[in-house]
Amino acid sequence: MADDRESEPEPESESESELGLELERLVELLALKDERRTGWDLRGIEEPESVAAHTWGVATLCLFYADRAGEDVDRDRAVAMALVHDLAEARTGDIATRAEDGKQRVSGEEKEALERSAITDLLKPFADRDGDRSDYLALWEEYEARETPTARFVKDMDLIDNCLQALAYERGDRYDETDANDAFTQYENLDEFFATAAPRVRTTVGEDLFAAIKARYERAIGRDCQL
Template sequence: MDAEDAEDAGDPDAADDTDAAIDAILEAYALKDEGRTGWQLRGVDAPESVAAHTWGVAYLVLALGDRFREDLPGVDLDRALRLAVVHDVAEAETGDVATRADSTADRADHASKEATERAAMVDLAGPLPDDVRNAWEAYEARETPEAVLVKECDLLDTCLQAVLYERDDRYDPTDGRPDAFVEYDALEEFFATTESRLRTGTGRAIFERLRERYRTVRARSATSEGADSDGSE
């Protein structure tokens, strides 16, 4: 142990700082169990957690980020990964507030939601390096190419998840379907929520491919449901 480590080991303030950081991290780990509200409202069987969604967004940044360089020149994918990792961390304290596309559903006030999440970040990131809070603020501002990329991937991740849930038969649109969603067929609501919020040509092109794939899978599911209702084996 060198002199500096020895000094830290006997420094109660250093120990307090470490304990505060551990407490903040434990709070953030609630994301591992925080279910994604939109899927829950739709009755998806065993829907993903917010942390699982966060991993999906980070993976899309890594896997598809280069495709966005024409729309977002100079984008730094390593920096974008930092933003992706923290982009929903405030929900460890606030919970996941769903964005509803349906005109009859309740919508969260954006300014109130942002203020609540910013207050949560004071608690969650306070004892941690400034990079954590700064990355979250940069994502919320949407002023850098990295923040725009992460938001595009955030939106596209939802569409990918809808394809998976439909493909893997983890969603039954006839099972307790809420009246608030009747204007959308099955999981089409999530594509309706996404479409107008995409800001890049690359994001919109990927979105169209995903929507086409979803509708193909959905058509097969609907055919199967119709056969089952007719008593076919």
């Protein structure tokens, strides 16, 4: 007589279990393709970029400009660092840096703590098999510390990407500056994105790019004064 009881599924091997956890984390990380950048959303930009799009922009800038940033900047490491620098936002969301007093949703310290907790867990499945520390987590921590030439360069390219995007949105007429907007009461147009970047740019190549982009932005809005 045949045994018609349902057979129990074969237990997953260790390698299958590890791969399964990696895939679940990847599904979570890929949500960054749909996570819209908060700063543009607040400003009322039509169909603003995603966090993943911003990541691509930063990585591309690192690829193109690392050679101009000095011999202490490692281009391959910079591109890798750019790819991981915002992965935590798959869980925390994009916490925008604000220039206007009283507009920052959480402090810088709180933001870093939230993101550190998120990135540590998200990257666990991709840790070296010999230990619990991931090279990818080390890249993120280096970026946050800004203590190496490569990390400072990547942060500058992060800021430059924001400025380039602001220029693109201004040229593309992607928002209505006449609309009342409680999120932007002190700054006109997309000025806040330049105001937040200006004091934080730390490399020569970053300063050169910032000045050139800002000049084009000023022309795009028909203004010659300094921000």
